[in-house]
Amino acid sequence: xxxxxxxxxxxxxxxxxxxxxxxxxxxxxxxxxxxxxxxxxxxxxxxxxxxxxxxxxxxxxxxxxxxxxxxxxxxxxxxxxxxxxxxxxxxxxxxxxxxxxxxxxxxxxxxxxxxxxxxxxxxxxxxxxxxxxxxxxxxxxxxxxxxxxxxxxxxxxxxxxxxxxxxxxxxxxxxxxxxxxxxxxxxxxxxxxxxxxxxxxxxxxxxxxxxxxxxxxxxxxxxxxxxxxxxxxxxxxxxxxxxxxxxxxxxxxxxxxxxxxxxxxxxxxxxxxxxxxxxxxxxxxxxxxxxxxxxxxxxxxxxxxxxxxxxxxxxxxxxxxxxxxxxxxxxxxxxxxxxxxxxxxxxxxxxxxxxxxxxxxxxxxxxxxxxxxxxxxxxxxxxxxxxxxxxxxxxxxxxxxxxxxxxxxxxxxxxxxxxxxxxxxxxxxxxxxxxxxxxxxxxxxxxxxxxxxxxxxxxxxxxxxxxxxxxxxxxxxxxxxxxxxxxxxxxxxxxxxxxxxxxxxxxxxxxxxxxxxxxxxxxxxxxxxxxxxxxxxxxxxxxxxxxxxxxxxxxxxxxxxxxxxxxxxxxxxxxxxxxxxxxxxxxxxxxxxxxxxxxxxxxxxxxxxx
RNA sequence: GCGCUUGUAGCUCAGCCGGAUAGAGCAUCGGCCUUCUAAGCCGAGGGUCGCAGGUUCGAGUCCUGCCAAGCGCGCCA
Numbered sequence: 026x027x028x029x030x031x032x033x034x035x036x037x038x039x040x041x042x043x044x045x046x047x048x049x050x051x052x053x054x055x056x057x058x059x060x061x062x063x064x065x066x067x068x069x070x071x072x073x074x075x076x077x078x079x080x081x082x083x084x085x086x087x088x089x090x091x092x093x094x095x096x097x098x099x100x101x102x103x104x105x106x107x108x109x110x111x112x113x114x115x116x117x118x119x120x121x122x123x124x125x126x127x128x129x130x131x132x133x134x135x136x137x138x139x140x141x142x143x144x145x146x147x148x149x150x151x152x153x154x155x156x157x158x159x160x161x162x163x164x165x166x167x168x169x170x171x172x173x174x175x176x177x178x179x180x181x182x183x184x185x186x187x188x189x190x191x192x193x194x195x196x197x198x199x200x201x202x203x204x205x206x207x208x209x210x211x212x213x214x215x216x217x218x219x220x221x222x223x224x225x226x227x228x229x230x231x232x233x234x235x236x237x238x239x240x241x242x243x244x245x246x247x248x249x250x251x252x253x254x255x256x257x258x259x260x261x262x263x264x265x266x267x268x269x270x271x272x273x274x275x276x277x278x279x280x281x282x283x284x285x286x287x288x289x290x291x292x293x294x295x296x297x298x299x300x301x302x303x304x305x306x307x308x309x310x311x312x313x314x315x316x317x318x319x320x321x322x323x324x325x326x327x328x329x330x331x332x333x334x335x336x337x338x339x340x341x342x343x344x345x346x347x348x349x350x351x352x353x354x355x356x357x358x359x360x361x362x363x364x365x366x367x368x369x370x371x372x373x374x375x376x377x378x379x380x381x382x383x384x385x386x387x388x389x390x391x392x393x394x395x396x397x398x399x400x401x402x403x404x405x406x407x408x409x410x411x412x413x414x415x416x417x418x419x420x421x422x423x424x425x426x427x428x429x430x431x432x433x434x435x436x437x438x439x440x441x442x443x444x445x446x447x448x449x450x451x452x453x454x455x456x457x458x459x460x461x462x463x464x465x466x467x468x469x470x471x472x473x474x475x476x477x478x479x480x481x482x483x484x485x486x487x488x489x490x491x492x493x494x495x496x497x498x499x500x501x502x503x504x505x506x507x508x509x510x511x512x513x514x515x516x517x518x519x520x521x522x523x524x525x526x527x528x529x530x531x532x533x534x535x536x537x538x539x540x541x542x543x544x545x546x547x548x549x550x551x552x553x554x555x556x557x558x559x560x561x562x563x564x565x566x567x568x569x570x571x572x573x574x575x576x577x578x579x580x581x582x583x584x585x586x587x588x589x590x591x592x593x594x595x596x597x598x599x600x601x602x603x604x605x606x607x608x609x610x611x612x613x614x615x616x617x618x619x620x621x622x623x624x625x626x627x628x629x630x631x632x633x634x635x
Numbered sequence: 636g637c638g639c640u641u642g643u644a645g646c647u648c649a650g651c652c653g654g655a656u657a658g659a660g661c662a663u664c665g666g667c668c669u670u671c672u673a674a675g676c677c678g679a680g681g682g683u684c685g686c687a688g689g690u691u692c693g694a695g696u697c698c699u700g701c702c703a704a705g706c707g708c709g710c711c712a
Contacts, residue, residue, distance in 0.1 A: 386710040422707040594676040
């Protein structure tokens, strides 16, 4: 949470810096108010050290004008004046501006601004001119940001739980890029460690079954059907080359849980047996068969879901080039490591963690945390100015130790922002769905996509704030009814397209230039609402990106669609009056453009017919 | 027990670094298709913003305590 606050502060500094280049009314008003404050400072009404944050918001109630500022309320104390009187003085000191047609003081001391609608029509021209680039900005100023997301163990296909991280992470990355950051998307492949050994061993055991052996499959092994697919591919390619009799394989192996033993001890013994019997090279054959097959599947799956990475970073590569050892050396040099009980510990508790953490086990093996330290050192060495990690919320306890590692490595821990994705409960109608990778009884992302399609899946996933617990009802998500909110936005887009198709059929023409000249005819309340809504798109995009909250964009698109649907029902666009018709067509063309831009950012299609 | 996250309408959730009368979708009820797609629109009902204090001109929003839920507290990843 702290990080987020810091980020927003940064964003505001960036806002101010870029302010003069952004033709946005809100920011124009901010400058006017700031000038008024300066004037009042020089005449002694306000103390010299007054440096208020200028807060301007869109008025909810049209009676309160278009924008409102609470400046007088905030400064009243410093000015030793009551808010309404101060508001009078601020208003008097406010420089004139053509776009501002009226300034009012209301309520306890709000300053309400009324904007000339003729100026607001300009947004329609801007949307037309900038087209698919409307809304993009350079706020991020090319700052290099790395976004790591999904990073699921390559031990099985992605399930619907990973889907939310994939959708959220990719949209966060795309949003940041849209507002001018230089974004590097990365998937950390956990291709080292015990889980991978369990996978390799599971494949080998299934392979032995393919060879005709009959055996007890460990309850802690990977039982999914995909494991059989991989094993049978190996069997087809290599025949019985890696076959051993069951008696040899299971000789002296401690019993499994179902046999009255311990499933962990049982599977570890089988892994050791696999390595002994197969030998390094042949064991690696099974290991790679599993890794490659599953990773290819994950790659395809994500690509089809609209998620692209710049880099797939292998955990094994950190082992191979001694990065882990080097990272630990760096910590050791800084006095952050010590030995206890035969293991090597990182003194993370001195840097805000709950307790110290083992980085190298008694048996000499590095822990997962050790490679993660090396991975983050690698990220820092690559020169990223900001690191964003998107994790499942169940990993939140892991954050302090990684931040401690960043500090110990000599970096600013605030460079790292961990965004948590909550995935609480999966339902199918009323029934709770249990998820377990090991048992193979889970709903895959691919199944979800096949059932609902990419558009609905992505929309559903980023509809809510990421750290919010969420009930995911598969029945609802898989329904092709109007309960599925993505159709509402897409329908608005399709409707605009339909209107333009009707143009020919009705024997009417469109004159873009005439429409632009006639924008002043758009006096209806629905039209003014839409114009105002369109002008808010750039700031919505910026806020959604800087706060890492894609749902704000979704919310905006729904509101825009709602404004349009209401307009559609209230007024006819294809009227005989050519100036009015063309002005309206230009307005709804702008609506269509912004809908398409927003949906495009979410990698959701904008259908022309539905 | 400690830590993180969350608690807003019957359900799922918004609520813009504190601001004017707390919003949307779904569900319920009532209207609108001979006119550009009714996957739509208009209207109604529905709230002790978990509870109790505190901060101040003003609190759903900030602070403290309590209650409840989820998650985390490995030489697992």
